[in-house]
Structure formats: structure tokens, C-alpha cells
Amino acid sequence: MRPRFLFATLCGLVLAGLVHIVTVLAIPALSESDALTRSGTSESLDHPQRIYTLSTGDNPAPAEAWLPIPDPSVAVGVCAYNLEDGPMRVSARTGPQMLSLAVHGRRGAFYAVTDQAAVRGALDLVILTRAQYDEALANDDENEPSRDVRIVAPERQGYVVVRVIAALPSQRPAANEAVQAVSCTIDSPSEEPAKPNG
Amino acid sequence: MTSVSETLGRLRAPRAETAEGAGRPSGGSVGGLVGRTVGRSAGRFLRKTSNVGLVLYALALGAGLGLASADWATRGGYPFGGVSIGPWTAWPRTGSVGADPYARAVNARRGEIPLAVGEGMLVTAATDDSGATLDATCTYRLAGVTPPARAWTLTIAGRGARDPARPPMREGFTSTEILRERDGRFVIMVGPEVEPGNWLPSPRASGPVRLALRLYDTPVAASTGSLDRDSLPAITRLGCRS
Numbered sequence: 001m002r003p004r005f006l007f008a009t010l011c012g013l014v015l016a017g018l019v020h021i022v023t024v025l026a027i028p029a030l031s032e033s034d035a036l037t038r039s040g041t042s043e044s045l046d047h048p049q050r051i052y053t054l055s056t057g058d059n060p061a062p063a064e065a066w067l068p069i070p071d072p073s074v075a076v077g078v079c080a081y082n083l084e085d086g087p088m089r090v091s092a093r094t095g096p097q098m099l100s101l102a103v104h105g106r107r108g109a110f111y112a113v114t115d116q117a118a119v120r121g122a123l124d125l126v127i128l129t130r131a132q133y134d135e136a137l138a139n140d141d142e143n144e145p146s147r148d149v150r151i152v153a154p155e156r157q158g159y160v161v162v163r164v165i166a167a168l169p170s171q172r173p174a175a176n177e178a179v180q181a182v183s184c185t186i187d188s189p190s191e192e193p194a195k196p197n198g
Numbered sequence: 199m200t201s202v203s204e205t206l207g208r209l210r211a212p213r214a215e216t217a218e219g220a221g222r223p224s225g226g227s228v229g230g231l232v233g234r235t236v237g238r239s240a241g242r243f244l245r246k247t248s249n250v251g252l253v254l255y256a257l258a259l260g261a262g263l264g265l266a267s268a269d270w271a272t273r274g275g276y277p278f279g280g281v282s283i284g285p286w287t288a289w290p291r292t293g294s295v296g297a298d299p300y301a302r303a304v305n306a307r308r309g310e311i312p313l314a315v316g317e318g319m320l321v322t323a324a325t326d327d328s329g330a331t332l333d334a335t336c337t338y339r340l341a342g343v344t345p346p347a348r349a350w351t352l353t354i355a356g357r358g359a360r361d362p363a364r365p366p367m368r369e370g371f372t373s374t375e376i377l378r379e380r381d382g383r384f385v386i387m388v389g390p391e392v393e394p395g396n397w398l399p400s401p402r403a404s405g406p407v408r409l410a411l412r413l414y415d416t417p418v419a420a421s422t423g424s425l426d427r428d429s430l431p432a433i434t435r436l437g438c439r440s
Contacts, residue, residue: 012259019264112316
């Protein structure tokens with residue numbers, strides 16, 4: 001009785017280890033409150049969905065905040081993308097405030113850039129799949145090379161996070177507007193060859 | 199989760215009893231012949247059914263312990279992956295593709311969007327320099343410098359949701375707002391009492407608090423090994439309100 005009971009306990013412990021590992025690995029895929037799932041509602045918008053709006057004199061409470069511990073002086077917006085529809089273009093104009101863009105996939109952020117990388121005050125990211133990247137390379141005009149930053153995404157679904165830091169409370173309204181001013185549009189394949197002219 | 203552990207406890211209790219019950223008649227020399235045969239047949243019966251019982255017990259133990267430990271490990275903060283520098287802990291990898299599965303599970307459960315490596319880094323502190331937990335009733339002095347960064351913010355938070363009855367007060371400082379000494383060093387006073395200079399009020403009346411230093415656009419996110427105790431502010435406890 002005793003050795004069999006010990007054996008059963010041992011089996012149970014081994015099983016517990018397996019269940020633990022499987023559960024931890026499955027949580028990101030099964031979670032309904034994670035950033036990827038929640039950002040999915042913004043897919044039809046052409047500007048970032050507000051995630052954390054800084055409190056200003058007029059509206060003190062950020063109602064749409066779902067970040068657990070947000071930074072009270074950083075405005076956050078998110079643009080979800082699905083590369084099935086075509087490459088995603090994120091355009092930002094740099095301003096006096098520090099701005100950063102991070103591209104997150106299911107496994108985490110695979111690209112991040114701040115406004116210091118901007119060329120002539122503009123930051124253009126194009127997120128594409130490997131196939132779309134090859135197509136864009138083939139369509140490139142040799143005389144007029146594209147100035148976009150092209151990022152090959154590991155997965156088709158993900159989101160772009162826009163963060164603007166308000167160094168002083170008086171800059172908070174401007175930071176909220178700067179997040180909204182970033183544009184997230186889908187590059188349709190027909191526009192792709194004509195784009196360098198525009 | 200509690201129901202699973204309860205059933206587990208219920209399952210385990212009769213098992214221990216039967217093990218004792220099977221052992222007692224054979225061990226007791228005073229027990230009569232009737233008692234011995236009853237005990238033997240009961241033991242045989244138990245041995246036949248116990249295979250199913252033991253399998254069920256092992257399955258319940260596996261499922262209960264596995265789920266409970268997974269829940270415990272992914273609740274609240276990141277279980278590991280931090281680089282501790284004195285009282286501070288830097289979290290350079292929590293937002294990157296190289297994040298460990300536990301950090302990813304924690305982020306997914308909380309809906310957190312962590313800072314990417316190229317974007318910045320989160321540094322937290324839950325204790326002071328002597329190792330005692332930061333408490334809302336105590337006054338602390340944060341003095342020193344921060345690692346090189348284009349901007350940083352220092353925020354304070356208690357555990358759980360914010361108390362709605364408390365009036366909204368300052369939750370943090372940015373690197374631009376802070377009053378500095380002539381050599382660029384700064385002192386921030388954290389505590390429940392009003393202080394001159396940079397005063398960060400305690401977020402709640404009592405209980406543990408945590409400090410979060412977010413460094414934006416910093417080169418140290420890629421090499422946390424270059425950080426040492428002197429490159430982060432020291433946290434000294436000055437006294438507590440009893």
C-alpha cells in the first residue's frame with residue numbers, strides 16, 4: 001500500500017509539472033484580456049486607439065485606460081494590424097515631445113524606434129510579411145528609392161504601440177493629440193508602385 | 199482554484215485513513231480471528247479498488263497542483279528575469295521577443311504593454327537600501343542620479359486599485375519636472391507628510407508601496423550589466439509615522 005501510494009504521489013507531481021508548463025505556455029494564447037485581443041477592436045481605425053489618455057484640466061479621469069499600472073505622464077495609443085489585408089503603414093510626424101513606436105507580435109515586441117530616427121521630421125514604418133516585402137522590393141523604383149523603414153513581421157497579427165511623453169503637465173493635451181495624429185493605414189498593393197511619387 | 203484544493207484535501211484524507219485501517223488489524227496481535235479475516239478481506243477489496251483510487255488521486259494531484267502553481271506564478275509581478283541592483287530591479291527583457299514564458303503569461307493576464315528594448319526600460323523597487331519593504335507610513339529619501347536616458351519618470355503605487363476616497367495627488371515625477379542640485383543630482387522625498395523640494399506623497403494611508411522608474415530611450419536597456427548601485431538613486435528610510 002505504502003509504496004504504491006508514494007508512486008501515485010510521484011506520478012501526480014510529475015503530472016503537476018506538465019500541467020504547470022502547459023498552462024503557462026497556453027495563457028498568452030487563451031487570454032482574453034491581453035493587449036493583442038483588446039487592441040483588435042481598433043483594426044478598422046486609421047489612427048491609434050486611445051489606451052491611456054493623460055489627465056488634463058478638463059477631463060481628469062482617463063476612462064478608457066486598461067493598462068494595469070500606466071505611467072501618469074505618457075500618453076499611449078495602439079493600432080492593431082492584420083497583414084492579410086495588406087502591409088501596414090504607420091506615419092508619424094515628430095514634434096517637440098518624445099515619441100516612440102514599438103511593433104508587437106504575439107511573442108513580444110520585435111521592433112521599436114524613437115523619434116530620433118526620423119528623417120526630416122517624419123517617421124514612416126511599413127510592416128509586412130516576407131512575401132509582401134519581396135514584392136515591395138521587386139516593385140521598387142531604382143532611381144527613387146523608398147525612404148520607408150520596412151519591417152518583416154514574424155506573424156500576421158500584432159499591434160503598434162505609440163507612446164508620447166509629456167515632460168510637464170502643461171504638455172499633456174499636446175501629447176494626447178500627438179498620439180492621435182499618428183496615422184495607421186493599410187497600403188493596398190495597387191498603390192505600392194505609385195507610392196514613391198507621392 | 200480553492201475548490202480544486204478542497205477536493206484534493208478531501209481525496210487525500212480518506213486515502214490516509216484506509217492506509218492506516220489496513221495496517222492496524224495485521225499489526226495488532228490482540229485482534230481476534232474474526233477481526234483478522236475481516237481486515238484481510240477488506241485489505242483485498244481495497245487493493246482491488248485502490249488502483250482506480252490511486253489513479254484518480256494522481257490525476258487530481260497533478261491537475262490541482264499544476265493549475266494552482268501556474269496561477270500563483272503568473273499572478274502579480276514577473277516571477278523572474280529581473281536584474282537586481284541594490285534595492286532596484288531592472289526588467290530589460292519583459293517586452294522583447296526573448297521574454298521568458300512566465301513574463302509573457304503575466305503580460306497577457308494583466309493586459310500590460312511592456313516597454314520594448316529600443317523604447318525604454320522599467321526599473322522597480324519594493325524595498326529600501328536596508329532590505330525593508332517600502333511602507334506608506336514611512337518617509338524615504340531618494341538621492342543620487344539615474345542611468346543615462348532621454349527622459350525618465352518615477353512613479354509610486356500601492357497594491358491593488360486606487361482608493362477613490364483619497365483626493366488625486368501627484369503620482370510621479372518626470373525628469374523635466376524635478377528640482378536638481380547644481381551638479382545634476384536630485385533628492386526626492388517620499389512620504390505621507392508634506393516635504394519641501396521634490397515631495398512624492400504616499401499613494402495610500404498604509405500598506406506596502408512600490409516605486410517604478412521608467413527610463414525612456416536609454417542605452418542601458420541593451421546592457422543592464424553596466425548598471426551598478428551608484429547609477430541608481432539610493433533609498434534611505436528616515437522614519438515612520440507610528
